Amino acid sequence: MLKRFILPLVLALVLLTSCSTPDSLKNFDSETWKDDSFACAGKRSEMVDDFEKIRKELYGKKEYVLRTVLGRPDSEELLERNQRIYYYYIEPGKQCTDRTALSEANRVEVRIGATGKISEVAYHHPYNATKPE
Template identity: 30%
Template structure:
């Protein structure tokens, strides 16, 4: 009996893993995923027009999983945990002098963080996109 329960549990775990790994690749019309990912801190100034494209088509991003966003945009420049087990990803979208050079001090890092243009993607508690915003952070 115990062996049968173990087999069923393993089968369910396998099916869950299979389901999660088979998520559809997201396609955003006109979005150059390679350029976005190559400009990791927006120092090459390639992300601003791409961020505008993403924002215009933000309804396609709604309800995507965190892994689908990471697959499309790569790792975020910053991750913030917010209330009720939510999080938000911040992607830099415009060059900033302190962002594109190595900050010398902690105060430089804080000043840099206060003036960045970012694409903010907020996830709900079940790790699905529920908001996409272009803002200054």
């Protein structure tokens, strides 16, 4: 009888600990980023230097980590072989009035491979961030 309860408990603990945000990404202000959907309030443009500090840490992480840190993407594109690109705007633009089409405003582009891992994190337009200290 005791074995029936131990296995589900251990499995639940493993799942809970595996879905947490890595420590290297916890200092990023995710709530402010998520609250500025489509970058229309201008908060994300102020956070780009902070994002640059964690950008390389995202490589190799699973999609659920990305969604935990940056939230739901502003837009996404499905590619062949089950690859996806998530778009997160970092400056206001036409997307603030028409959310159905991609805007030319600068944005973060996150490529997710078929295995669900992040393979690329880039900017639509080159961004000159200050070097992290």
